[in-house]
Amino acid sequence: KNEVEQSPQNLTAQEGEFITINCSYSVGISALHWLQQHPGGGIVSLFMLSSGKKKHGRLIATINIQEKHSSLHITASHPRDSAVYICAVLIYNQGGKLIFGQGTELSVKP
Amino acid sequence: KAGVTQTPRYLIKTRGQQVTLSCSPISGHRSVSWYQQTPGQGLQFLFEYFSETQRNKGNFPGRFSGRQFSNSRSEMNVSTLELGDSALYLCASSLQGIEAGELFFGEGSRLTVL
Numbered sequence: 001k002n003e004v005e006q007s008p009q010n011l012t013a014q015e016g017e018f019i020t021i022n023c024s025y026s027v028g029i030s031a032l033h034w035l036q037q038h039p040g041g042g043i044v045s046l047f048m049l050s051s052g053k054k055k056h057g058r059l060i061a062t063i064n065i066q067e068k069h070s071s072l073h074i075t076a077s078h079p080r081d082s083a084v085y086i087c088a089v090l091i092y093n094q095g096g097k098l099i100f101g102q103g104t105e106l107s108v109k110p
Numbered sequence: 111k112a113g114v115t116q117t118p119r120y121l122i123k124t125r126g127q128q129v130t131l132s133c134s135p136i137s138g139h140r141s142v143s144w145y146q147q148t149p150g151q152g153l154q155f156l157f158e159y160f161s162e163t164q165r166n167k168g169n170f171p172g173r174f175s176g177r178q179f180s181n182s183r184s185e186m187n188v189s190t191l192e193l194g195d196s197a198l199y200l201c202a203s204s205l206q207g208i209e210a211g212e213l214f215f216g217e218g219s220r221l222t223v224l
Contacts, residue, residue, distance in 0.1 A: 031209045043200065043215040086153060090209045097168050098143070098155035098208055 006101035019074040021104045023087035035086040077108045114203050116216035128189040131219045135182050135203030142184035147198040196223045
């Protein structure tokens with residue numbers, strides 16, 4: 001079992017829908033990053049969380065440290081949100097190693 | 111403000127050769143971290159340098175090494191290349207480090223090993 005699991009692996013939505021991507025991890029962490037990667041493009045950092053909730057525009061990220069779970073929400077989705085979303089956790093009891101989920105490929109149809 | 115610059119963008123090597131990749135971070139950023147991305151394994155963390163010191167390290171063999179210079183520019187070296195080293199190598203810079211701050215990624219260096 002991977003230390004970081006994302007669900008779903010693939011997601012197709014209609015423009016305007018509310019989208020949730022989940023990230024669960026099995027070890028203690030000190031921080032969690034949400035990243036976005038467009039096809040053929042670079043990676044953009046969306047959020048860095050160590051507790052609570054953060055919001056930026058239509059994106060909201062939450063983390064529950066006790067339940068070892070984080071969610072990324074996209075409100076009023078748009079075709080330009082189509083990308084791969086990746087969570088990454090920093091595990092301090094392994095020498096500060098950063099471990100990535102396998103990514104969630106999101107396609108938003110107009 | 112200039113972004114993170116990686117060079118070269120594309121390169122082809124043969125098995126057994128070595129390669130050096132360069133990453134210039136955003137001005138003022140002291141942390142540079144390196145990542146390998148392949149279709150099969152996804153993104154994997156290689157190591158992080160902060161103020162010229164390796165601070166964190168992933169599970170890669172000793173053939174993968176790096177360093178950081180006093181101007182925060184970083185280089186990654188892979189010796190004795192194997193076919194499986196073919197990948198997109200990304201670096202990211204951060205003001206406070208991967209555990210405390212936002213990461214800014216470069217466009218990557220795509221390495222093909224023949």
